[in-house]
Amino acid sequence: MKKVSVCFTLNGDSVTAEVPVTWSLLKTLREYFELTGAKEGCGVGECGCCTVIVDGDAVNSCLYPIPEIEGRSVVTVEGIAGKEGTLHPLQKAFLENNAVQCGFCTSGMIMSAKALLDKNPDPAEEDIRTSLSGNFCRCTGYVQIIEAVRRVAKGNT
Numbered sequence: 001m002k003k004v005s006v007c008f009t010l011n012g013d014s015v016t017a018e019v020p021v022t023w024s025l026l027k028t029l030r031e032y033f034e035l036t037g038a039k040e041g042c043g044v045g046e047c048g049c050c051t052v053i054v055d056g057d058a059v060n061s062c063l064y065p066i067p068e069i070e071g072r073s074v075v076t077v078e079g080i081a082g083k084e085g086t087l088h089p090l091q092k093a094f095l096e097n098n099a100v101q102c103g104f105c106t107s108g109m110i111m112s113a114k115a116l117l118d119k120n121p122d123p124a125e126e127d128i129r130t131s132l133s134g135n136f137c138r139c140t141g142y143v144q145i146i147e148a149v150r151r152v153a154k155g156n157t
């Protein structure tokens with residue numbers, strides 16, 4: 001299969017990947033870079049389990065064609081903890097607020113929430129709900145997730 005070589009920034013590092021031209025960003029992250037935090041749930045842009053941040057926006061990486069990542073900046077859930085392993089405030093709040101059960105949706109939820117808080121550190125609850133509306137959770141019922149994001153927004157972590 002024809003391959004493409006792409007150069008981009010991944011969690012702060014300049015990287016190059018040579019992968020089949022038909023691959024998505026999600027497949028490249030998981031199979032080329034072995035970053036498996038972003039999950040494949042539906043594979044068609046409906047569940048949000050694959051959410052990562054590209055140039056500041058939350059995107060469904062399963063739908064993102066790898067040739068389009070050239071020159072962009074990608075942040076995955078693996079890139080948000082401190083270098084020494086300190087959890088990001090959202091990761092900490094999800095854990096402490098019981099917002100994680102099976103965990104399959106969690107990295108996508110956290111990346112959608114991070115994209116929101118990076119742009120708006122003090123969002124209304126409605127803004128949080130809107131930002132997470134593309135992320136499905138089959139376990140928690142969403143209440144603890146919304147509360148976890150609100151805790152971070154209020155600085156109560």
Ligand code: FES
Pocket residue numbers: 039040041042043044045046047048049050051060061062063
């Ligand atoms: S796997 Fe990408 S939206 Fe479901």
Ligand code: FES
Pocket residue numbers: 099100101102103104105106136137138139140
């Ligand atoms: S914690 Fe299981 S899908 Fe959300």
